[in-house]
Amino acid sequence: GIVALPLALAFGAQTELGAIAGLYGAIALGFFAALFGGTPVQISGPTAPMTVVSAVIIAESVQKAGSVQEAIPLVLAVFFVSGVLQILMGVFRIGKYIRYIPYPVVSGFMSGIGVIIIIGQIFPLFGAMTPTGGSLAVLKSLDDLPGAIDWDAVILSIVAILLVYFSPRLIKVIPGTLIALLGVSILSYLVFRGDVSLISDSSGGKMPSGIPALHLDMFAPLLVPANWKLILEYAATLAALGAIDTLLTSVVADNITKTKHNSNQELIGQGIGNIAGAFIAGLPGAGATMRTVINANSGGKTKLSGVIAALLLLAILLGLGPLVGQVPNAVLAGILLTVGISIIDYKGIRNMRVIPRA
DSSP states (O other): OOOHHHHHHHHHHTTTHHHHHHHHHHEEEEEEEEHHOSSTTTTTTTTHHHHHHHHHHHHHHHHSSSSSEEEEHHHHHHHHHHHHHHHHHHHHHHHGGGGSOOHHHHHHHHHHHHHHHHHHTHHHHHTOOSSSSHHHHHHGGGGGGGGGOHHHHHHHHHHHHHHHHHHHHSSSSHHHHHHHHHHHHHHHHHHHHTSOOBGGGGGGTTOOOOSOOOGGGTHHHHHHHHHHHHHHHHHHHHHHHHHHHHHHHHHHHHHHHHHOOOHHHHHHHHHHHHHHHTTTTTTOOOOOOOHHHHHHHHTTTTTHHHHHHHHHHHHHHHHHHHHHSBBBHHHHHHHHHHHHHHHSHHHHHHHHTTSSOO
């Protein structure tokens, strides 16, 4: 749960729903996927690939609806249907076919996601607002960056990156991402108070706390035939991607724990979790490899470990919402940069000149 906190906030901040949506998603998916899934030590929550696709869905829905608030029902309808499709994939036993996806496809996809995440952090790392329009818009706007640099944010970003990479050499018990999140946020509050952009700035100056509201308005877009093509197209993409992401992590968990997961039951659990997340405006996600490995290596053996991780995040939400709003955006950008660098498949890229052309 401690490892999941900074990543959930960082992934949420990648989308127009804000950092809190990442935390909502980690709680709902983490709890229900652990309870109903088929991999005992799996920790689920927002992941890099799912977040990138979700960000595209949200951006297109905002363009269609005119504002983030107006777009939320349509976005959540996509998330809800993706969960339903994952349940159907499990019921119809499609999980076993995931093994036939070629390694180069997965390798290229993960490297592409890594590059997109890195490009997306260029402006936040320098304390500037990211241009709308995706990675190409960012690259085309690089000429505008020198005039928008906030050097206070640059210092915080650099310190966060250094802590993520080097703090585990000194303190092995606490994850580097958490040390970066807490340490740099405290530094920002003490030294740069009011001078850098915070998470709460994108939430109208106030972070939600307490039990999330239910969004039953997400069913309205499902009743409009004009929305069906967009909803099904993106929901199918999220469902398939989530299944691949999750079941690859399940294989990793099997290797560590010397057990065998139930692919189809895992998909049902993921579907239930993503449906629950849609009801509270949480980001969809999947089985998270790093979090699952840490859980297994820390002694987690049963579904209870995933449930406890989600309950810890819920406790943080209920008690620390206002404090979470004080986290600088530059810190999340630094953490996300390290995530983007880590998921690029360097081995696959190095071997590209010797592997078969097909």
